[in-house]
Amino acid sequence: MREINTVHLNGLRAVEAVGRLGSLAAAADELGVTPGAVSQQLVKTEAQLGRVLFERSPRGLAVTEAGRPILARLSRAFAELAQAVGEARRRDESVLTVSVAPIFAARWLVYRLNGFAERHPDVRLRIDATTRLVSLDASDVDLGIRVGAGRWPGVRSELLLEQEVFPVCSPALAAELREPADILKLPVVVDEHAMFSWDVWLKSVGLAGAEMSVRHSFNDASLALDAAIAGQGVMLAWQTLAGYAVMKGSLVAPFGMRAKTGFGHYFVTATSRRESKAALAFKQWVREEVEEGMRQLAAIPAPSAAPPSSP
Known part of the structure; x- marks a missing residue:
């Protein structure tokens, strides 16, 4: 047990996470740190262990032959540790x-x-x-x-639920819409963090490549939806985001056409x-x-x- 005191536990966590998830970015997201911090932990841990665990290349990191058995044992050890912590923190199932x-x-x-x-x-x-x-x-x-x-x-x-997207806007903006091409006349409010673009829906209604005029963009989907409710433009929304507002009448889905995003x-x-x-x-x-x-x-x-x- 003394040998473990010669290696920082955070470094071992970083090594295990990168080996299991396959990238610095994914490991950094799980550990709540930056990819740069994870990279530094890898370098320090390899130095403390006295062996190279990952090969570096322009395509990313790959586990070395020497590193595979070490990473396998680390993954089992951290899984056991996580289970022990979970049992220790177990609350009333209510x-x-x-x-x-x-x-x-x-x-x-x-x-x-x-x-x-x-x-x-x-x-x-x-x-x-x-x-x-x-x-x-x-x-x-x-x-x-x-x-x-x-x-x-x-x-x-x-x-x-399979995610489907469709335009939503205020009842006032929807009043003059008769066919999908009419939506190109409206200003757009955009969720910058959306995993899809307007092209997904436009292509599904035969308007592939059409240009939309962006009025406002937001880094939060909820703010973009509020902007659409306020009549500031049309938004490409999905069922769980806009469903309640559509059912209450504060938003309108002007066309009965939805497009699947693959998510x-x-x-x-x-x-x-x-x-x-x-x-x-x-x-x-x-x-x-x-x-x-x-x-x-x-x-x-x-x-x-x-x-x-x-x-």
């Missing part, structure tokens, strides 16, 4: 910690929480709203909901822990709420689908 993006929490989840509380009064939810990919093995998070392609390392992923909402859980009854109940409730919400959204007629009124 408290369920759910990690979600702030935008999903604010625009979809909070409107519906009373329904879960009424059905499961014995479960207290703790919502951890963050854009970071929380390590489920090494934290007290029981369940996460993420948006992406569903291929995150080290977690179990279950598809909840989706996924439940993610730790591979090293069993799912609690509370987590299973929450997942079932969310699925039912999503399905009902999509039925309600699909039932709202697109204003542009109706014939223009006679003069």
Whole structure:
């Protein structure tokens, strides 16, 4: 056990994370530091161990032959350590910690929480709203909901909802829209962090390559949606972001045309822990709420689908 005192634990964590995730950027995101800091930890740890664990090339890092067995044992050791920490921090299963993006929490989840509380009064939810990919093995998070392609390392992923995008705008801006090409006349509000562009929807309605005029851009999807509600432009939104505002009438989806992005909402859980009854109940409730919400959204007629009124 004395030998471990000659190597910094943070350095070993960095080595294990890079080896498991395959890149400095992914390891930095999991560890909550910069890629530069991870790189420095690798160099120091290799010096302390007296051997090269990664080959450096313009294409990135590759584990050396000498490094493979070391990384395999480190991964097993940190998995055991994470499980021990998780057991030590285990709380009453009546408290369920759910990690979600702030935008999903604010625009979809909070409107519906009373329904879960009424059905499961014995479960207290703790919502951890963050854009970071929380390590489920090494934290007290029981369940996460993420948006992406569903291929995150080290977690179990279950598809909840395929992401579809569609234009939304205020009722006033939607009044003169009759066909998809009319939307090109409207100013656009943009979510700078969106994983897709307007080309996804424009191509699906036969307008590939068309130019849009951007009025405002935001680094937060919720702010972009508020700008659309305020009548400042049209936004390309998705179901869980804009569904509630469309159902309430503060936004209009002027065309009944949606485009798939290739991404989706996924439940993610730790591979090293069993799912609690509370987590299973929450997942079932969310699925039912999503399905009902999509039925309600699909039932709202697109204003542009109706014939223009006679003069």
